[in-house]
Amino acid sequence: MINNLIVSGSPHIHKQESVSRIMWTVVLSTIPAGIAGVIIFGLDALWVILVAVIAAVLTEAVFEIWSKKKVTVMDGSAVITGILLAYNLPPNVPLWLPIIGAVFSIAVGKQVFGGLGQNIFNPALVGRVFLMASWPKYMTTFVKPLSYDAITSATPLAALKEGKILEHISYLDLFLGKRGGCIGEVCILALLIGAAILLYKGYISWHIPMTYILTTAVFTYIFGAKQLFHGDWLFHILSGGLILGAFFMATDYVATPLTINGQIVFGIGCGLLTAIIRIWGGYPEGVSYAILIMNAATPFIDRYTKNRIYGTS
Amino acid sequence: MRDLFKEFTKGIIKENPTFVLALGLCPTLAVSVSVANAIGMGVAATFVLLGSSVIISLAKNFIPNKIRIPCFIVIIATFVTIIELCLKAYSPVLDRALGIYVPLIVVNCIVLGRAEAFACKNNLISSFFDGLGMGVGFTLALILISAIREFLGSGQILGHTLIKGFEPIFVFGMPSGALLVIGLLLGLFNLIKNRKT
Numbered sequence: 001m002i003n004n005l006i007v008s009g010s011p012h013i014h015k016q017e018s019v020s021r022i023m024w025t026v027v028l029s030t031i032p033a034g035i036a037g038v039i040i041f042g043l044d045a046l047w048v049i050l051v052a053v054i055a056a057v058l059t060e061a062v063f064e065i066w067s068k069k070k071v072t073v074m075d076g077s078a079v080i081t082g083i084l085l086a087y088n089l090p091p092n093v094p095l096w097l098p099i100i101g102a103v104f105s106i107a108v109g110k111q112v113f114g115g116l117g118q119n120i121f122n123p124a125l126v127g128r129v130f131l132m133a134s135w136p137k138y139m140t141t142f143v144k145p146l147s148y149d150a151i152t153s154a155t156p157l158a159a160l161k162e163g164k165i166l167e168h169i170s171y172l173d174l175f176l177g178k179r180g181g182c183i184g185e186v187c188i189l190a191l192l193i194g195a196a197i198l199l200y201k202g203y204i205s206w207h208i209p210m211t212y213i214l215t216t217a218v219f220t221y222i223f224g225a226k227q228l229f230h231g232d233w234l235f236h237i238l239s240g241g242l243i244l245g246a247f248f249m250a251t252d253y254v255a256t257p258l259t260i261n262g263q264i265v266f267g268i269g270c271g272l273l274t275a276i277i278r279i280w281g282g283y284p285e286g287v288s289y290a291i292l293i294m295n296a297a298t299p300f301i302d303r304y305t306k307n308r309i310y311g312t313s
Numbered sequence: 314m315r316d317l318f319k320e321f322t323k324g325i326i327k328e329n330p331t332f333v334l335a336l337g338l339c340p341t342l343a344v345s346v347s348v349a350n351a352i353g354m355g356v357a358a359t360f361v362l363l364g365s366s367v368i369i370s371l372a373k374n375f376i377p378n379k380i381r382i383p384c385f386i387v388i389i390a391t392f393v394t395i396i397e398l399c400l401k402a403y404s405p406v407l408d409r410a411l412g413i414y415v416p417l418i419v420v421n422c423i424v425l426g427r428a429e430a431f432a433c434k435n436n437l438i439s440s441f442f443d444g445l446g447m448g449v450g451f452t453l454a455l456i457l458i459s460a461i462r463e464f465l466g467s468g469q470i471l472g473h474t475l476i477k478g479f480e481p482i483f484v485f486g487m488p489s490g491a492l493l494v495i496g497l498l499l500g501l502f503n504l505i506k507n508r509k510t
Contacts, residue, residue: 108493112500133484 019116022203023076029194030083030248036177036187040145041091045183048098049086055102056082063111077116081105084124087184087244088288089131092143097135101127121295122252125288132288142180153180156239161284174238185241195247207263208256208270209246213237215271223279242274245287255295262298262305269294269301317442324446330423331454331495332502337423340414341455342491348471351459353407354414355452357396359445361418362427364392366444369432376433385428390419423451461494462486 037045060078064071073079082102089098105127110119132139144153154162156169156179173179177187184191198204217233224231236242250256250270257266270290277286330336337358344354368388369376376384397415400408408415418424427447432440464470466486468479484490 108497112497130484133487133489134482135480136483 019077020075023080025201025203026080026198026248027076027083029197030080030087030184032190032193033087033184033187033244034083036190037087037091037183040177040186041143041183045091047095048089048091048093048183049083051095052086052089052098052102053079053082055099056085056106059103059106060111063107064115067111069115072116075116078106081110081123081127084122084184084248085127087248088124088128088182088241090139090142090181091183092141093138097131097138101131104130117254119254120298121292122249122255125249125292125295128288129292142182144180145178145186155180155284156235157278157284160235160239161278171234171238174235179239181239182241182244185244188238188243191243191247195243198247198251204247204251205260205263207260208250208267211264211267212246212250212270212274213242215268216242216275219272219275220279223275236275236278240278240285241287245274245291246270249288250291250294252295255298257298257301257305259302259305259307261307262301265301265305266294266298269297317439320439320442321446321449324443324448324450325453326450328447329450329454329502330426330447331451331458332499333506334423334426335499336426337421337451338495340417340421341458341495342488343414344411345455345459345462345491345494346466346486347410347463348456348459349407350410351455352452353400353404354411355448355455357400357411357415358418358421358423358451359448360396361389361392361421362424362444362448362451363441364395365389365424365428366432366440367437369428370435370437370440373433381433382425382429385425385433386419389424389428393419423447458491458494458498461498462490466490 034045034049037049056078057073061071061073064073082105085101085105086098089101105123108130109121109123109126110116113119140158141152142155142158144151156174169179175188177189179186195204195209199206217237220236221231221233222229224233224236246267250267257263270287273290273293274286277283277289283289324330328334331338331341340354340358344350365385365388369385372384372388393416396418397408400411400415427444431443435443460470462485464475465482466484468474468476468481482490485494
């Protein structure tokens with residue numbers, strides 16, 4: 001009887017949540033987009049995803065054994081980094097590319113800072129930007145959707161940047177993912193299913209994704225066309241990696257602000273940067289750079305959006 | 314004699330200007346794109362270090378303490394001008410590659426740092442070996458960084474292709490690559506240092 005009475009400090013009510021439970025749920029929520037990517041681009045996409053995940057997990061394990069830390073590969077955080085990195089790659093890259101990207105993501109993006117919870121940038125995006133700067137040729141060659149034989153085609157955003165008239169691409173095609181692009185970013189429907197799981201479980205809040213998407217929409221509506229207030233905002237939401245970035249990468253727990261006010265500032269900043277890069281920048285797509293730049297700004301946002309302690313002025 | 318040897322070797326590992334003192338990072342970041350540039354920059358900086366250390370240790374008794382920094386700068390600038398004119402005359406290609414970073418040796422914190430921390434307090438011979446050691450340490454650090462960057466960024470070392478079929482990692486040829494390599498090497502040096510103690 002006495003053994004059942006536990007005297008301890010608060011909190012007294014425990015929820016069965018843990019880091020690994022959250023991470024594996026995030027992994028689960030990314031699976032629809034992965035299935036959609038494999039359906040749209042064929043088995044090449046599956047190999048890229050598998051190779052990236054295996055490389056990420058192995059790197060994490062090797063690094064933690066080498067630095068004599070507890071091996072935490074089973075908590076799923078390396079798996080999610082590998083998945084998100086693969087989702088940010090074109091489906092027809094040579095397979096050494098995701099390996100190097102995943103090793104860089106985990107080693108330089110995460111472990112040199114001290115592992116899970118210490119990284120200042122989103123590790124998957126660090127890997128993607130490294131690959132983008134190193135092998136732009138592979139990173140910007142996209143295959144045509146549903147062709148399965150490596151016919152290259154430009155992404156809608158790249159076509160827009162080059163001033164080409166978009167070849168009859170409807171909003172429905174964009175929504176279902178019938179377009180050139182990275183593996184995990186194309187099928188908006190699948191991404192929204194995953195996002196719904198995360199929002200329902202309360203693992204992400206709506207503040208960052210909503211402010212991010214809305215800011216991008218408003219900004220591209222105002223400045224996206226030659227005439228003010230004529231931009232195709234729906235096109236900008238549905239193309240590129242905006243939905244993937246907003247729900248799965250801008251909501252990284254570690255590298256984003258803690259308070260709700262801070263998260264709103266973060267989302268608006270991401271949205272502004274994405275729209276600015278897309279409209280006036282050198283790259284057709286700016287989601288990854290926008291999120292990384294705002295990751296760097298996160299400590300300052302946190303400092304200026306601290307909640308007032310109750311009872312103080 | 315053993316003390317002099319110590320003055321020389323401390324600049325190479327124990328007080329390496331780049332990896333331990335973290336001085337002179339600006340030219341290190343800028344010129345470490347290729348090994349040839351790194352050697353040129355290292356030799357130029359070593360010459361300036363050596364000359365200025367010797368002259369400053371000789372003149373230390375005449376220099377009023379209050380205006381010592383301007384005096385050091387004048388002495389250093391003299392040697393920088395010598396090496397700059399020599400480079401322009403004998404190796405215009407290297408001069409163009411190094412560009413503004415040769416004149417900027419004047420304000421290189423390694424040179425001024427050694428003048429302030431060592432040469433103005435020690436005699437001629439130990440200052441000579443201190444300057445030489447620091448110069449060699451700086452050159453070796455530059456060569457190490459630039460060898461990594463040139464190999465990864467273009468697949469070559471001193472213009473020779475080492476591995477056929479190697480796909481160069483462009484990022485290491487860019488400024489961000491310089492920051493990455495220096496950051497990782499600094500971390501590695503600290504790791505080795507911590508393991509030892």
